[in-house]
Amino acid sequence: MLHAFVRDEGLLRWARELDGAADPLPDSTVWIDLLSPTPEELARVEALVGTPLPTREQMAEIEESSRLRLVGGAVHMTVMVLVWADTDRPRIAEVSFVLVGGRLVTIHHIDPQPFLAFRRTLSHRSIPCTGAEAVLAYLVDAVVERTAGVLRRVGLELDTMSSRAFRGRTLRPRGETRGDSRSLRRIGHTGHLIGKAHVSLASLQRMLDFLSRNDGRMGGWSGSKATRRWARATLQDVTGLDEYATFLSSKVSLLLDTTLGRINVEQNEIVKIVSVITVLLFPPTLVATIYGMNFTDMPEKDWMYGYPMALLLMALSAVLPMIFVKLRRWL
Structure with missing residues (x-):
């Protein structure tokens, strides 16, 4: 599925008439969002940007040299984004960002919630846009904010479970049920979710570090000073979130040991x-x-x-x- 967004008098607008068409994309296109693209859609976008786009197999590679690289005059960046965090089956989805010729191309096979929210916003109104790098900054900031919200919710849930685990008598009073097996499942799910968030934050750290120090000496794309300044500021936020995720992981380990100890004592x-x-x-x-x-x-x-x-x-x-x-x- 292809979504095209054009810049019209300083505003970013969703050009819905271009999504399902077969005609070449106009030069005013700033952002192209590809969700599980077909070969025809890939060829259509490649004809506009003039560079090959990463395949699904290339997006799944874990080497940093494959995820952050310069191909001709294009910057290819693949990050891991936390998706389905509100379900009992959270997972990591690969999202590729390609910056080339003043355009941004995003490729993903699972639609992250920040992307969906951004498209919904653009479906109702146009927003100010200075270029492809501004769209990149908005999307990455939305992913970081989404991950921060998940970690905040997990932190509150761990506080609630900790208060229940560390209070009261060893044996529960008559009529009180605690559901130890359910507690263990909740702790396991929370630890699994934190681990996914940690993987996502680590990949974002590497991408932001790459953008913050890319000054054109690498033989390819050179970001603006505003983009490098944004990348450095966002990198500090992501580093702080990653440290918080590490703290939550230790809290999950303590809570798991406490719960298992209580079960053993009982x-x-x-x-x-x-x-x-x-x-x-x-x-x-x-x-x-x-x-x-x-x-x-x-x-x-x-x-x-x-x-x-x-x-x-x-x-x-x-x-x-x-x-x-x-x-x-x-x-």
């Missing part, structure tokens, strides 16, 4: 209670077993008070050990 308490109850029930069981034998020569068999005496003996054999356990504070 299991030990339950085993101890069952063991003590078993010991308490052993003496009356022994008495009942003895007097339940059917031997002919038993002194108490014909005794008038034998049955009440056996009941009393069983009661005493249960109460006296219980008093002993209470005095020793085993329960």
Whole structure:
């Protein structure tokens, strides 16, 4: 799917009439957004920008030299963007930015939420635009802000889970259910989400560092001073977010250890209670077993008070050990 955006009197406008057409794209096109592009759409864009665009296989490469490179006069930058963060299946999507000839081409096979929000904004109104580098800055800032929002939400969720894990008695009161298995799933999902965010922030750091020091001495595209200044400022924000993600990862580890420790303590308490109850029930069981034998020569068999005496003996054999356990504070 191809989305074309043109610059019209200093404003960025979505040229919907160009999206599904087969005609060549006009020279006023500033931003071309390709979502799961077809070979025909790729050829159409390549004819406008005059340079090959990265394929899906090239976007999936993990070497930094493949993700950040200069091809002729074009700058190819591929970053990992966190998508589907509000679902139970967050993942990382490759997004390629190609700056060439005063135009920006973005290629992705999963639509990140910042891109979708930006297109929705442009569908209702045009916004001021100085060029392709300004569009790049807007998109990257939106991705960073989206990742920051996810980390803020994760931080609040971890605070809530921590307050529940570190308060109260070891054993839950009667009628209280904590759902340890559900807590473990939530902790695991949170750790998985933080890991995805860390991967995204690391790739953004490398791209912003590349843009902040690209001054034309690398034999290719030379960004403006405003773009390098923006890249340096945004790099500080991304570095801070990455450090915060590392802090949240350590918090997840602590919370996981605490939850597993509580579960282990509760299991030990339950085993101890069952063991003590078993010991308490052993003496009356022994008495009942003895007097339940059917031997002919038993002194108490014909005794008038034998049955009440056996009941009393069983009661005493249960109460006296219980008093002993209470005095020793085993329960």
